[in-house]
Amino acid sequence: MATPKLPSSEITPESTYVDRRKFLVAAGIIGAGLAGASPRSLEGALPFLPGQQGQAPQARGTPYGLQPNDTPTPWADVTGYNNFYEFGTGKDDPARNATNFRTRPWTVKVDGLCEKPGDYGLEDFLRPSAVEDRIYRMRCVEAWSMVIPWRGIPLKDVIDRAQPRASARFVEFTTLMDPRQMPGQRLPILEWPYTEGLRLDEARHPLTLLATGVYGRDLPNQNGAPLRLVVPWKYGFKGVKSIVRIRFVERMPTSAWxxxxxxxxxxxANVNPEVDHPRWSQATERxxxxxxxxxxxxxxxxxxxVASLYSGMDLRRNY
Amino acid sequence: MAALGGIEKQPRGFSLLLLVAVAIPAFWYAWAIYSDFTRGTRFLGSDPIKEAEHAYGAWTLRFLILTLAITPLRQWTGWNWLAKHRRTLGLTAFTYGVLHLGVWMILDVQLIIDDLVGWDVVWTDITKRPFITIGMLALLLMLPLALTSTKKMIARLGKKWRPLHRLIYVVAVLGLVHFWMAVKLDIREPAVYAAIVAALFGWRAIDARRRKAAATA
Structure with a gap:
């Protein structure tokens, strides 16, 4: 797989200029005399300024697929602006309601059509794989986006160890079901527990990550601790959080959404500017x-x- | 009707106080967006534009509800001086509707300040996406109400003024439907607004029947 591997130092300075100039043009047009102060958009471009971020950790990792003007989204946004309906539907609900969520002990069940099913304690589940830091773009289906320095293991490792049978064509993931800890599950908003799925070849793709951390730290609870899926070419809702079960199946699973x-x-749910959400355009993002x-x-x-995974498919129908 | 607390006359300075009060959210969100983008504050969280857009929309509905609440409140309390503030509240609702549309078009979609999203896309949004069509319609229907809210127009329209201004009921329903359709799955907030509007409509129905009965008796 050909992924450009640039050190962060090569991408930061340019984007600083690009963002700032773009912003000042916009500010000039809305004419509020915004030019004097330090634009908020710079916060993203300069996440390492001493003092500015408090004790926010530094972004680290190998950039994958980043554009020249992509810089890591600040820690405060990555960990304070979350869709995790198990902890509430407001963007700041998860950070508030997940503080006491217990992620240890944690068991992951691997089952379905595979040779090596089993229940694994989280540490045993992760131990055989080398943890990597990778910086990915993240696009939410709601038309906003971030750049996130994840830490995790390739999902492929887990799949290879489980040895799926020839009949297995899809993988289904399930979030913990625990309404006592997850207040959102007491409301009939989605069919709980949350489930998601991937085709087996998507799941085995080297970009597909089982994340255990962000910004070089363990995942904060609101980001899907202790284990979540990250599929950077798909809309964010595919990134099922707090995973307790990975199941190999023959038929396409029906996800919660x-x-x-x-x-x-x-x-x-591949990110596609050509295919609108029925209620909004997906052509642009903030x-x-x-x-x-x-x-x-x-x-x-x-x-x-990843485009080759879908050659010959009608992406308008298979949205 | 029984008069509560003996406030049969408007307290001094009430009109000015009301004017200042209804303007506070408008100025607060405008300031907060400006500050978040230029001074690094986080008043409106990670996506200040969306936050302000939604807030202006919510305040539009709140002021519509307050406008509808004046008549029952007046009858219940006997504070008849409340009646003349319906215009202030109604015009405030319209103003917040315009702000809601303005933030959507100029700051969210960035129609005028950028050429990334064109008028064709916005036109598609307005015509092809039912929740936007309905919201747009609600705002357009408020326009004749705002334009005919002056004393001059009230006098000129005479008996036609009242039936025209019953459009506010249509506007309130369309606004609710717009909000209901805009949320993804969690309909609790629009449901609360809908319940209040239903209660206000219910009161009007009962009141109308009572008047009719009194007239025929």
Missing amino acids: MAAAPSEYGFY RIGEFRRRPTLPFNGYADQ
Whole structure:
């Protein structure tokens, strides 16, 4: 797989200028005399300024598929602006309601059509794999985006160890079901527990990550601790959080969002500027921390790596 | 009707106080967006534009509800001086609707300040996405109400003024439907607004029947 590997130092300075100039143009047009102060969009471009971020950790990791003007979204946004309906539907609900969520002990069940099913304690589950830090773009289906320095293991490792049978074509993931700890599960908002799925080849793709951390730290609870899926070319809702079960199946699983609104959320959910959500265009997005909108890229900028997975498929029908 | 607390006359300075009060959210969100983008504050969280857009929309509905609440409140309390503030509240609702539309078009979609999203896309949004069509319609229907709210227009329209201004009921329903359709799955907040509007409508129905009965008796 050909992924450009640039050290962060090579991408930061340029974007600083790009963002700042773009922002000042916009500010000039809305004419509020914004030019004097330090624009908020710079916060994203300069996440390492001493003092500015308090004790926020530094972004680290190998950039995958980043554009020249992509810089890590600040820690405060990555960990304070979350869709995790198990802890409430407001963007700041998860950070508030997940503080006491217990992520140890944690067991992951691997089952279904595979040779080596089993229940694993989290540490045993992760131990055989080398943990990596990778910086990915993240595009939410709601038309906002971030750049997130994840830490995790390739899902492929886990799959290879489980040895799926020839009949296994899909993988289904399930979030913990625990309404006592997850207040959102007491409301009939989605069909709990949350489930998601990938085709086996998508799950085995080298970009697909089982994340255990962000910004070089263990995942904060609101980000899906202790174990979540990250599929950077798909909309964020595919990134099922707090995973307790990984199951190999023959038929395409119905995800929680497909069940809730089948005309709005499909199984594939590949980022696609050409295919609108019924209620809004997906052609552009707002990067959190920036004032200007950005064009949305096919497969969220990972087309070179993943487009071949879908050759011959009608992506308008398979949204 | 029984007069509560003997406030049969408007307290001094009430009109000015009301004017200042209804303007506070408008100025607060405008300031907060400006500050979040230029001074690094986080008043509106990670996506200040969306936050302000939603807030202006919510305040539109709240002021519509307050406008509808004046008549029952007046009858219940006997504070008849409340009646003349319906216009202030109604015009405030309209103003917040315009702000809601303005933030959507100029700051969210960035129609005028950028060419990334064109008018064609916005036109598609307005015509092809039912929740936006309905919201747009609600705002457009408020326009004749705002334009005919002056004393001059009230006098000129005479008996036609009242039936025209019953459009506010349509506007309130359309606004609710717009909000209901805009949320993803969690309909609790629009449901609360809908319940209040239903209660206000219910009161009007009962009141109308009572008047009719009194007239025929």
